[in-house]
Amino acid sequence: MNQTKLQFRTGPAAPKVLGVLAAIGLATFAAGLIQDAPRAWSSWLLAAFYFVTLALSACFFLAFNYLAKSGWFVALRRVPEAMTAWLPVAFVSMLVLALGTGQLYEWVQPHGEHAHVIAHKSPFLNQWFFAARIPIYFAAWIFLSRKLAANSRAQDADGDLRHTVSSWKTSAAFMVLFALTLSLASFDWLMSLDATWFSTIFGIYQFAGLFEAGIATILVVVILLRRRGYLAEVNDSHLHSLGQWLIATSVFWAYIWFSQFMLIWYSNIPEETSYYLIRSQGEWWTVSFIVNPAVNFVLPFILLLPRAAKRSPRMLLRVSLIVLVGHWIDLWAGIMPRLMPQGPTFGYVEAGVTLGFGAAFALVILKKLERAPLVPLKDPYLEESLHHNI
């Protein structure tokens, strides 16, 4: 292994540029608050949740690979490990969100003809309990993801198998808590935006988007690192495997998207169709039913079907970027229509806040990647991964 390229170093400019962009993001949010508070808060929710899903997806990727005893992912494992470092920042972003519940959620002050239905949910949907759940979710996510990353780095030093065993156990605990917390968190943060609406598949739907976008992020980071001469250990077969995950998760997303839509459409029950009704008005229809399935499923599926595409860094990078935009659109079409039923508008607030979050996310990943060798040097499965060949 090439020792010099084992240690990642960012250039001197990158942190400054990213820091400035993050500050611009905060400034746009502040400006947005003055101009149109509900819209600014919606943009904050969109960006904050978007990056929570990327970081959580990385941790889920680590956990299921540990539990499945897979060997191939070891060479690129530092990338998802670094992505989980975002979770503490994400925690702060969600605590900030708790300040904006009054602007975002109808259930804070139920009014109108369905007020009694919303009031029924108040034992669960009230500001105090909503805010109290946030630290519970993040405590589980941060603690377990840090444990996985710490085990991995401790093994670099001593090569002790105990760290792998500990990661297996941590992963199992993560899976259980992840399933519970992600379901509830997606009910809290997203589903309750449409306060009278409900769908039992909603947690799985958010999971599908999370999974797909997480794989896309891992691919982007891995490919960019390879372009700069790092991660030479990651060969075309690793890219191929990640590409297979990307196509598989895009199909899974489509399956869950379709299941939810189809059952609600077919049964045509008013309290359920309300969700799709506002998303079929005007241009929201195009976004929800043409653009969203196209970028999250049709394009990734068709473009990645050939074997050669899954081994081409260029193609994988393009498709991953499409999927990352797609995940944003998916959340956008989930969050915004209730606020702007007249039609989709994309302005400086949405752009600025997301950009700011993106810059901060990139900064955290880059800093985290610097802190450890890019390859887990003494992992018991490393040899398998270095010889990954499919």
Added chain:
Amino acid sequence: MSHQVYSKLREPLVTGDVSLHQITEQACAPLERRAGLTWWMAFALALTALGVGAAAVTYEIATGIGTWGLNKTVGWAFDITNFVFWVGIGHAGTLISAVLFLLRQKWRTSINRSAEAMTIFAVICAAVFPLIHMGRPWLAFWTAPYPNFRGPLWVNFRSPLLWDVFAISTYFTISLVFWYIGLIPDLASARDRAKSKIRKFIYSIMSFGWNGSSRVWSRYETAYLLFAGLATPLVVSVHTIVSMDFATSVIPGWHTTIFPPYFVVGAVFSGFAMVMTLLIIMRKVVNFQNFITVNHLENMAKVILVTGSIVGLAYSTEFFIAWYSGNEYEGFTFVNRATGPFAWAYWIMVSCNVITPQLLWFKKIRRSVPMLFILSIFVNIGMWFERFVIVVTSLHRDYLPSSWAYYTPTLIEIATLVGSFGLFFTLFLLFCRALPMLALGEIKSVSKFGRKPRHPELDDHSKPAAKQPGKSTRAHQRETAHV
């Protein structure tokens, strides 16, 4: 292709240091020796059960569906429960052979053949139920959309019941072809070893002139991969469509959006439990312990634990959303399930599907064959009751309290269920005598896997490793802390 490297942590997939020749010998032995007393006794039992079922179905068809315990409130009960139960069982085989193949899970090689056979037989059992539910099964061809002479009478493409016909027949066809393709090389082995002329003749026809050349193998592998890719979406689509039989309705307890993935996971759960039950018996009876090792059983136990927990999550989500929705009928249905006249069935379901599988968190239990056997039977029972609970408890107390009813199955219905088990085991026992129960070619390809000098500390992770010279005190403390 460069040679594969395996971590020292990998456990061997084939134990007992058997040679390639011994693998063939051991795997073909059940085909070539005369059937023993155990087999004949099991076969007689299965045939009897099948006979009981056939008699019940004959009586039912001759008399009418009035022989069942259905009433005007509960119009779907035992028959549909059995249908969904058997379709669910039929999921593990193709999951093991297709999905695990795509995921490069090498441990699938020892269990895929019999699991696939089971899939096919389970789907056959499932198909019987809608057929007899028609009441006039001789009109079953009406479900086929062909130009007909019945005037405006045409199949209803908007009905999920019709989608079922397409989904299940596609699944059955692909599973059967996939299974048969996998069988061809092994049928050729059976042909080459056959002593009698008739035997040789039959296996020759069945193995399509397989000659084992590298060209044939290469095409075979390509075909196998393609079929795995085609079969994977089918594993998901079948139970998705079965779930839509219920979820497209507007009946509380049936209509909920989580049904498609929840049914698929439940099907994998029940399928793996049935594979586990059968393989535990089979490995003992025909001495396959070297091929179907405790590691294989442990892997299956992990799949059962994961899918059982997901099913538990789905139950809780449904319950939570029933309250959250604020819809009183939705809420009533779930409270009624847990506390109403069918509460016994609900709690059997929860205990067998969610609570007892949690024992599989313990490695000792995951590696204890008797415990796995018991737990897998529990899952089989629990998953039957899951379907019963969904079908019957959602119906028996509808919007009009004056029409509330209870449902009790008649003897005819119970005999039909017994008969379906009879059919399943008859087919499975015949399979054990007629076809190679292990995928010989595939097992040989992994027989060297994980077989190498082993690091002593890796054998049992729960025991502390002896302190190695040069290891830091901190590492040692960490180790001791883990114990």
